[in-house]
Amino acid sequence: MDNASTTPVDPSVAEVIHNYFIKIFGNASSIHRFGREAREAVENSRQVVAKAIYAEEQEIIFTSGGTEADNLALKGIAFSDKYEGKHIITSVIEHSAILKTAKFLEKQGFEVTYLPVDREGLVSVDDVKTAIRTDTVLISVMHANNEIGTVQPLEEISKLTRANNIMLHTDAVQSIGKLNVDVNKLGIDLLSMSSHKIHGPKGAGALYIRKGTSIEPLLHGGGHEYNLRSGTENVPGIVGFAKAMELATTDLDKKASQMARLRDKIIDNVLERIDGSYLNGHRTKRLPNNANFRFDQINGEALILDLDMNGISASTGSACGSHADEPSHVLLALGLTNNEAEGSLRLTLSTETREDDVDYVLEVLPKSVIKLRALHPNLTEQ
Ligand code: PLP
Numbered sequence: 001m002d003n004a005s006t007t008p009v010d011p012s013v014a015e016v017i018h019n020y021f022i023k024i025f026g027n028a029s030s031i032h033r034f035g036r037e038a039r040e041a042v043e044n045s046r047q048v049v050a051k052a053i054y055a056e057e058q059e060i061i062f063t064s065g066g067t068e069a070d071n072l073a074l075k076g077i078a079f080s081d082k083y084e085g086k087h088i089i090t091s092v093i094e095h096s097a098i099l100k101t102a103k104f105l106e107k108q109g110f111e112v113t114y115l116p117v118d119r120e121g122l123v124s125v126d127d128v129k130t131a132i133r134t135d136t137v138l139i140s141v142m143h144a145n146n147e148i149g150t151v152q153p154l155e156e157i158s159k160l161t162r163a164n165n166i167m168l169h170t171d172a173v174q175s176i177g178k179l180n181v182d183v184n185k186l187g188i189d190l191l192s193m194s195s196h197k198i199h200g201p202k203g204a205g206a207l208y209i210r211k212g213t214s215i216e217p218l219l220h221g222g223g224h225e226y227n228l229r230s231g232t233e234n235v236p237g238i239v240g241f242a243k244a245m246e247l248a249t250t251d252l253d254k255k256a257s258q259m260a261r262l263r264d265k266i267i268d269n270v271l272e273r274i275d276g277s278y279l280n281g282h283r284t285k286r287l288p289n290n291a292n293f294r295f296d297q298i299n300g301e302a303l304i305l306d307l308d309m310n311g312i313s314a315s316t317g318s319a320c321g322s323h324a325d326e327p328s329h330v331l332l333a334l335g336l337t338n339n340e341a342e343g344s345l346r347l348t349l350s351t352e353t354r355e356d357d358v359d360y361v362l363e364v365l366p367k368s369v370i371k372l373r374a375l376h377p378n379l380t381e382q
Pocket of ligand 1: 066
């Protein structure tokens with residue numbers, strides 16, 4: 001129930017990867033047979049990843065994952081376009097890979113506008129319009145939020161970026177393999193992806209960069225990845241990521257509606273059967289695999305530990321957020337108080353989640369909530 005944090009590698013992905021560690025182990029830049037085989041694997045993988053998001057292969061730059069893709073997008077565009085303007089727009093509910101990069105860019109002399117969200121986690125298109133300035137070079141709004149699953153109106157935002165000649169980046173780490181991601185329909189110029197959220201290996205991902213976009217690399221060296229990401233290619237990671245991408249996007253509609261059916265079963269049952277429970281995020285504009293609740297008189301961490309003792313792995317917020325003492329910045333941005341944010345629980349499904357798993361959660365969770373409320377009757381009413 002914590003698939004937004006990470007997922008197990010699909011056995012067929014693991015099988016493919018294995019080959020590229022021990023048999024086809026060449027450096028993709030070598031010109032001998034081992035190198036040529038590795039190069040072919042990298043380029044085939046590029047094609048697969050491109051096709052999955054309706055892009056062209058030369059528009060895919062392999063990275064070490066979502067964090068690096070986000071960094072490359074923001075810093076790369078900011079440093080490339082710094083003579084055209086120094087203003088960037090993003091939202092307050094982005095992943096820390098975006099927010100901390102934006103803070104870094106502020107220290108380098110860029111100005112950043114952080115758009116608020118409404119109670120359901122949606123960015124307002126009117127707010128985007130108002131925030132745009134003549135010196136705005138980049139807008140970065142995530143496709144779907146990792147904690148509450150809210151899906152943002154990117155198609156409408158892209159009409160504004162196109163009309164104003166501004167680059168549009170989106171972090172699609174959570175939406176790939178859950179929603180149909182078409183860079184042309186969405187009007188996206190740069191898009192971040194990560195392999196380990198879709199049953200691929202950790203430490204692999206990519207940034208889509210629309211043809212003709214001028215961008216500065218973060219890593220300088222041998223000129224790999226069209227001079228945009230130097231460093232010997234992680235061939236097993238890249239091949240595994242592509243295989244995972246292929247699996248995740250095949251029959252996506254069917255898989256997404258199956259996940260959405262199980263998600264709705266969880267949401268409907270929890271709200272009906274547990275008093276003082278509320279859904280965080282939008283009811284319909286949300287990822288098919290995300291359910292996020294807050295409960296009156298419950299400490300989210302205590303609930304997670306109790307669920308864990310019953311064999312259910314869940315989360316209070318994002319994986320990194322769960323280790324922090326601070327309540328989630330996403331939940332606070334919805335207008336929740338510290339207490340309300342701390343009484344929240346995120347359950348995230350995958351294509352492998354079965355009806356039995358959901359039934360078990362629905363058996364255990366109401367009992368856990370009742371037990372914890374009885375143990376801590378003085379936890380302040382929220
Ligand atoms: N962006 C979002 C929305 C995420 O959920 C994550 C992972 O938690 C990342 C970026 C970072 O991706 P990676 O773990 O591949 O660096």
